[in-house]
Amino acid sequence: MHPGFSTCAMACAAILALSTSPGAEAEAVSGTVRVRAQTEAAIRLEDGSASLARVSVQPRFQVRSAKGWRAEVSAQLVAAPDETGVGSIRTYSAASRPVELGHDGRIELDRAFVTFGTGDQRLTLGKQSLAWGILDGLQVTDRFDPVNRTEGVFGEIRPQRLARWGVRWQAQVAGTRIDAAAALDPTVSQLPQASGAFAPVAPRLRAGLPGGAATLPLTVAARDEYLKDATLGLRASRTFGRSEASLVLISGPETEPVFEATSTPGGPAIALRYPRRAVIGATLDRADGPRVWRVEAAYIPDQPVNIRTAQPVASESRPRFLAGLGLDWSAPGDVLFNLQLGVDHIDAGDADIVRPETDVIATLRLQRAFRNERFWLKGEILGTLSEGDGAFRPWLEWRQSDDLVISAGADLVWGREQGLFGQYESQSRLWTRVARTF
Secondary structure, three states: OOHHHHHHHHHHHHHHHHHOOOOOOHHHEEEEEEEEEEEEEEEEOOOOOEEEEEEEEEEEEEEEEOOOEEEEEEEEEEEOOOHHHOOOOOOOOOOOOOEEOOOOEEEEEEEEEEEEOOOOEEEEEEEEOOOOOOOOOOOOOOOOOOEEOOOOOOOOOOOOEOOEEEEEEEEEEOOEEEEEEEEOOOOOOEOOOOOOOOOOOOHHHOOOOOOOOOOOOEEEOOOOOOOOOOEEEEEEEEEEOOEEEEEEEEEEEOOOOEEEEEEEOOEEEEEEEOOEEEEEEEEEEEEEOOEEEEEEEEEEEEEEEEEOOOOOOEEEEEEEEEEEEEEEEEEOOOEEEEEEEEEEEEOOOOOOEOOOOEEEEEEEEEEEEEOOOOEEEEEEEEEEOOOOEEEEEEEEEEEEEOOEEEEEEEEEEEOOOOOOOHHHHHHOEEEEEEEEEO
């Protein structure tokens, strides 16, 4: 049996057993089933070709008990006649790997967990994800979960976290909220297909190799070291008046690949490796009337990074510093305003690293509702101030009802191929999305 089918079957069986166990009172347990169906399409502005045509069906089953536990199983069936629509699955562990349906479809178990306890303590077991960062899309301390990179940063959600099998414990101890987690699942971030629209072409993401250069075959080491490559994390947070501060500690495999030369039976190749690293971070947010200020900082003492040497591909570990500042503001005129500034610096020392030593990234998001919140006009600007590239993302959302949402917009990218955003300039597109919940 395929690992994806077996894990799904076990998760569903466990939740069913909990909800129908002898002695469980029928009136104390409630369950709901919801199904979300979504279609997405995009047209590339450069040549008018279709760059995305995807259909997904996402069922979710939830069970809740008045006696202090709840459970959820959710999955998705995805079909797309292009490689961008589904992405690569080589970075998944066997326990989490989707079941492929031919070349253009798959079934994936998104989440399957049970949470016990209420009030001061909760224990969650199963396939789950967690977000510890407080900035919207800028990953400073939010580095526990791997993410789906199939569409770069231009997907519906940013970042789109991938759930993994593990355990999480949340508790309140002497006024401090403790959140401890262990992901016993070596899955790392999902990559686009090599021929996908958002496959990286910038040298900074290709070990210094130009986008058009011929490369050796790429291999991904099997993700099957469940204990050795487990991700461990701890977050402690405390409220001080209108402010909340937290400390974050994470140890686990780097979720972005490092290129290394290797040998295979077929000859030389390049392996995508995910060395272990540690993250030490802190967050602070403060409410100030209609405004909320957010600050994050993180230090990674052993960040693996590719470097330029006499060898074709090489890497080493260097100190990395990240910081971010954000402002959420309910501005006059019912405009929701979100501004963020992030700095990502790697101390290269004597090494010639393939990426810039410092990235300065800014994001600005505005949105306003009309007609009793049936229509939403939204816009986002993303930019690397240190490189001069970026993207403008306007879109209109029509919430025809609570169960039907129709959206249309554009992703307009500019910059050089070497840039973090500019590498996708040829992928500027118009897109539509229709989502219906049953």
